Amino acid sequence: MTYPFLKGHGTENDFVLLPDHDGSVHGDLDPARVRALCDRRAGIGGDGVLRVIRTAAMGDAGRGQDAEWFMDYRNSDGSVSEMCGNGIRVFARHLVDEGLVDGSAPIPVATRDGIKVLRVEGDLVTADMGRPKVLGETAVSVGEARWPARHVDMGNPHAVAFVDSLDAHGPVGPLLDEPSYDASTYPEGVNVEFVVRAGERHVAMRVHERGSGETRSCGTGACAVMVASALADGVSGPPAEDLTYRVDVPGGTLRITWTADDRVLLTGPAVVVASGTTAL
Numbered sequence: 289m290t291y292p293f294l295k296g297h298g299t300e301n302d303f304v305l306l307p308d309h310d311g312s313v314h315g316d317l318d319p320a321r322v323r324a325l326c327d328r329r330a331g332i333g334g335d336g337v338l339r340v341i342r343t344a345a346m347g348d349a350g351r352g353q354d355a356e357w358f359m360d361y362r363n364s365d366g367s368v369s370e371m372c373g374n375g376i377r378v379f380a381r382h383l384v385d386e387g388l389v390d391g392s393a394p395i396p397v398a399t400r401d402g403i404k405v406l407r408v409e410g411d412l413v414t415a416d417m418g419r420p421k422v423l424g425e426t427a428v429s430v431g432e433a434r435w436p437a438r439h440v441d442m443g444n445p446h447a448v449a450f451v452d453s454l455d456a457h458g459p460v461g462p463l464l465d466e467p468s469y470d471a472s473t474y475p476e477g478v479n480v481e482f483v484v485r486a487g488e489r490h491v492a493m494r495v496h497e498r499g500s501g502e503t504r505s506c507g508t509g510a511c512a513v514m515v516a517s518a519l520a521d522g523v524s525g526p527p528a529e530d531l532t533y534r535v536d537v538p539g540g541t542l543r544i545t546w547t548a549d550d551r552v553l554l555t556g557p558a559v560v561v562a563s564g565t566t567a568l
């Protein structure tokens with residue numbers, strides 16, 4: 289049996305897309321299948337899988353969400369996450385490319401973190417990620433190095449640590465292993481962002497993603513980093529007027545706006561680069 293797939297990325301955070309509009313093709317999407325699809329040598333390769341399914345076919349997860357399409361996201365280890373900021377931007381690109389939605393209008397997409405609204409403008413896709421939750425201070429460590437970190441929830445959990453250098457030969461290292469974190473703060477695991485200042489309202493980051501390891505970008509992570517940076521810059525909550533930061537990631541650049549009405553907008557490129565069939 290073979291199945292259609294597509295491959296896309298947002299700032300090199302890459303995904304296998306599985307069209308399964310009525311939910312009849314992939315059943316419960318077994319974690320072993322997700323791992324096989326994401327395998328960079330024996331599979332297609334990706335940081336995660338985006339199942340493209342109608343909300344009506346998602347059962348309880350989609351209940352009460354007034355959006356035709358649902359982004360059913362899995363990390364490359366097969367685990368489920370509530371939200372993926374780059375993934376949902378690639379998802380919207382795919383819906384527009386395939387004529388499944390009107391790309392000239394806002395696009396609502398249901399997720400495990402509720403409905404997100406996207407706008408596609410040329411090469412750029414913006415996701416309204418909703419209200420950030422700033423949940424206090426924590427700490428993360430890599431080997432002997434330990435940093436204070438800001439706990440920010442963007443629908444999924446993040447720990448944002450400001451460091452002196454992102455160099456893989458420095459204390460942050462190559463991030464081959466998961467950083468240590470406080471399991472009582474993050475019982476379901478955490479995405480850890482390491483951040484340096486690059487200029488005014490301009491930062492750079494690396495990320496170790498829960499369920500995927502180090503990736504070249506993380507949209508929700510960039511949003512968490514922007515909020516933590518703005519707070520460190522003296523903003524005490526939702527800004528008086530819209531505030532935009534540039535966030536550089538290894539795979540490109542994202543622009544994050546924290547709006548005066550307390551929403552976070554994530555903007556960057558998103559492309560679908562291949563399609564085919566797979567027997568995996």
Ligand SMILES: N[C@@H](CCC[C@H](N)C(=O)O)C(=O)O
Pocket residue numbers: 301336363368369370371372373374375444445479497498499500503505506507508509
């Ligand atoms: N890469 C994503 C985040 C994917 C989910 C994350 N690994 C988690 O488990 O929460 C993004 O672009 O936001």
